[in-house]
Amino acid sequence: NAGVTQTPKFQVLKTGQSMTLQCAQDMNHNSMYWYRQDPGMGLRLIYYSASEGTTDKGEVPNGYNVSRLNKREFSLRLESAAPSQTSVYFCASKAIGGFSANEQFFGPGTRLTVL
Amino acid sequence: SQKIEQNSEALNIQEGKTATLTCNYTNYSPAYLQWYRQDPGRGPVFLLLIRENEKEKRKERLKVTFDTTLKQSLFHITASQPADSATYLCALVPYYGGSQGNLIFGKGTKLSVKP
Numbered sequence: 001n002a003g004v005t006q007t008p009k010f011q012v013l014k015t016g017q018s019m020t021l022q023c024a025q026d027m028n029h030n031s032m033y034w035y036r037q038d039p040g041m042g043l044r045l046i047y048y049s050a051s052e053g054t055t056d057k058g059e060v061p062n063g064y065n066v067s068r069l070n071k072r073e074f075s076l077r078l079e080s081a082a083p084s085q086t087s088v089y090f091c092a093s094k095a096i097g098g099f100s101a102n103e104q105f106f107g108p109g110t111r112l113t114v115l
Numbered sequence: 116s117q118k119i120e121q122n123s124e125a126l127n128i129q130e131g132k133t134a135t136l137t138c139n140y141t142n143y144s145p146a147y148l149q150w151y152r153q154d155p156g157r158g159p160v161f162l163l164l165i166r167e168n169e170k171e172k173r174k175e176r177l178k179v180t181f182d183t184t185l186k187q188s189l190f191h192i193t194a195s196q197p198a199d200s201a202t203y204l205c206a207l208v209p210y211y212g213g214s215q216g217n218l219i220f221g222k223g224t225k226l227s228v229k230p
Contacts, residue, residue: 004158033217042222043159043204058217090158102147102208104218106158 002026004107006091012113013081021076021110023091031094032074033058033104034066036087043090049074051096081114088112117142121205121221128195129229136190136224138205146215148181148188151204153223159204163190195228202226 007022025032034046045058049068063085065077074093078085088111092104119140128134138148147166151159165172165181165188172179178191192199205221 040222043206043220045217048217092158102149102164103161104159106160108158109156 004091004093004105006089006107006110008110009108010111012115013078014115015082017081018077018079019081019112020078021089021091021112022073023075023107024073025091025093025105026072027093027095027105028071029093029105030071030096032068033092033094034064034074034076035090035092036060036085037090037109038087046076046089078112081112083114086112086114117209117219119143119205119207119219119221121203121224123224124222125225125227127227127229130196132195134192134195134199134226134228136203136205136226138188138190138207138221140186140207143186143207143209143219145183146208146210148179148208149206149218150177150179150188150190151206153202153204162203192226195226197228197230200226200228 004025030051033048035043037043044060046064047058047066049055052071055066067075088109090109091107094104122137145167149164150162152162153159163172163179165179176193180189202223202225204223206218209216
């Protein structure tokens, strides 16, 4: 099992450029999440998908869109990147039911810099 | 306002001692609370979960307590080792109108264990 994988690991964008961060999990989890982590701010939820076919806004959704492509994959898109979106982005997944139902599994992160 | 606070940004202790990290919350009705470990450049890794009706949970050298009257969780690492050096994140799942909300993270405490 690879767990949760994210691509790319690093990315530098210019203001106004767009990009999509990819996330996939091989644990057959129902729920998937996108967070951003900034110094002094902690992890903040951007969007989540409680199950395949549904997506909902989290605490800081402005400037982002998401797609739950299938049960395995959940992508995050920045349509017009801004310097305020410079951050480390983490994808996470969680099962519903079962022994590890409440534990979130995180990917390795994508470090994004917007110039 | 609703807050989750980890009252130390950094904690330095000597190897072999017990590390105690604190997590306080205000204006939440918690369903349960989790602790995660995060190493530099990596995603968080789940350690322990404690529910609102539980006072204490243990896992090897780790112990978590939960006092809903004080609105506080304590995370203990006994016989600490340099390998325990990392940032530890507290995260809470609140009740909203009878349903559980999403994980809300504290900013973390960076623990350094000196040999």
